[in-house]
Amino acid sequence: MNIRSFRTFVTIADAGGIARAGAHLNLSQPAASRQISALEANLNVKLFDRVGRRFRLTAEGESLLKHSRQLVMAADALTSEAQALNRAQAGLLRVGATPQLIESVLVDFLRHHRRRHPAIEVHLIEEGSLRLADRLERGDVHLATVIADDDRFHQRPLFPLYALAVLRRSHHLSRNRTIDITALVDDPVLLLNRGFASRVWFDTACGLARVRPSVLLESASPHTIIALAAAGFGIAVIPSTVQIRGNVRAVPLVRGGEPLGSWGTIAWNPLRSLAPYAAQFVQELAAHCKHAQPGRKFIYHAPALPRPKTV
Numbered sequence: 001m002n003i004r005s006f007r008t009f010v011t012i013a014d015a016g017g018i019a020r021a022g023a024h025l026n027l028s029q030p031a032a033s034r035q036i037s038a039l040e041a042n043l044n045v046k047l048f049d050r051v052g053r054r055f056r057l058t059a060e061g062e063s064l065l066k067h068s069r070q071l072v073m074a075a076d077a078l079t080s081e082a083q084a085l086n087r088a089q090a091g092l093l094r095v096g097a098t099p100q101l102i103e104s105v106l107v108d109f110l111r112h113h114r115r116r117h118p119a120i121e122v123h124l125i126e127e128g129s130l131r132l133a134d135r136l137e138r139g140d141v142h143l144a145t146v147i148a149d150d151d152r153f154h155q156r157p158l159f160p161l162y163a164l165a166v167l168r169r170s171h172h173l174s175r176n177r178t179i180d181i182t183a184l185v186d187d188p189v190l191l192l193n194r195g196f197a198s199r200v201w202f203d204t205a206c207g208l209a210r211v212r213p214s215v216l217l218e219s220a221s222p223h224t225i226i227a228l229a230a231a232g233f234g235i236a237v238i239p240s241t242v243q244i245r246g247n248v249r250a251v252p253l254v255r256g257g258e259p260l261g262s263w264g265t266i267a268w269n270p271l272r273s274l275a276p277y278a279a280q281f282v283q284e285l286a287a288h289c290k291h292a293q294p295g296r297k298f299i300y301h302a303p304a305l306p307r308p309k310t311v
Contacts, residue, residue, distance in 0.1 A: 003075045005039040006068045008032050009047060013065050017054050091277045096125040096132045096144035100222060100241040101264070104294035105158075109285060116284075120277050128195035129239075136269055142278050147197050148263035148308035155265035156282050158289040160305040163198045163260035164250040164298055166229045166236040173235075174249040177301035181205050181213075181255050188216035188234035190225035197262065198239040205255040240295030250295070252302035259303045 012021040018032050025032065036055075040047050047061035057065065097106055102124060110122060125141050136144040137152055148155060165179045167187075173179050181202070192199045206213065216234045219225050225236035230246045237253065241264070244250050253260045266282050268274050 003072065005035045005042075007072050007075075008035045009039055009061075010065065010069050010072050012036065012048070012055050013057055013061070091119075091275055092121045092123065093143070093275075093278055093281060094123045094125060094141045095281075096127055096135050096141035098129050098132070098145065098241065099126050100239060100243075101145050101294070102126065104241050104243050105289065105292060108292065109288045112288075113281070113284065117277070117280075120281075122281075129197045130195055130200070133267075136267060139269070139272060142272075142274070143266055143268050143281065145264055146267045148265050150267065152269070153267040154270050155267040155308065156286050157308050158264045158266055158286060159293040160240075160299070161197070161261050161264045162240040162295065162299045162302050162305070163201045163253045164238055164240055164242075164244075164295070165253050166226050166238055166244060166248050166250045168230060168232050169247055169249050171235075171249075173251065176251055178254045178259075178303070179251045180257075181253055181260070182209055182211050184213045184235055185211055187214075189213045190217050190219070190228050190234045190236040191215055192222060192225065192238065193218050193220050195220070196239065198237060198260075201260040201262070202237050202253070205253070205260050209255050240299055242295075244295075244298070250298040252299055254303065257303065259305055261302075261305055263305060263308045265308065 008021065008025060008027065011025055012018055012032065015021040018029050021027075021032060027035075036047060043064070045060045045064065046058050047064065048055040049058055095106075106124065113120075113122065125135065127135060129145070129147060132141075132144040133146045133150055133152070135141050136146065145158070146153065146155070147161070148157060165173070165184070167174050173183060191202065194200065194203075217225060217228065222236075222238045222242040226238065226242070226244060226246065226248060228234065229236040230248045238244075238250075240250075240252075240261070266285055268278070268282070
């Protein structure tokens, strides 16, 4: 049995004859008759009584017509949905991102994306940047925002990410264009936990410079350490994706003139197929980030980060 035979059955029943049905289906009368005979043999039920050139439904045919019509409609709906998916018009997309990136980039982007593609359902999965790569590798998400040059994935660069020092406007370092990490030894520092890439950059740079700043607090909340910095408790170290408010300044951190940071990318696992609507999401997000780079006003004077390879 195949859906074509059921479609022929429904069309003959609606048309009241095989000639009209054959024209509608672009099918010859002998071919339509063979399909009905084959369907009857498979179902072991007589569907029509042949009266001259007319086909009249049997009682069994009447009983099966409703279900056959539903089957044909379901098949048509399935075909339409598959075509929409192939045209990148509909589908489910799971996207992993950090809370900071969701707030600073994705809220605005998704508002426009939903208007352009109302049939694409985007589910956000919030996670720290270093753990997102593992979730992408496991297949928990289709796309994830990760740090550049992870060889496990194909990646599209979005924007450069910098480690910033956040301090009170009255602090003597606040007017610097950049701050070398060696200058932080005189102040307590407020750090994010090791799930943040900016913390890894900071610890690595301190190790290379052989400095050991005094750590007042390690937190999972960027806004917590920004608030403490604003109150004068120390200098907070955060990524440039964080939205910064309050009576503070944010200055890029460097080590020996080299910036602390990397490029942020949107990535996917090459071992898993990428739906057309997911590829379209990547293209549109990259275009959006060209004019919506988070932290742009704070990193204006920062040394440039080398752009990573593209896919």
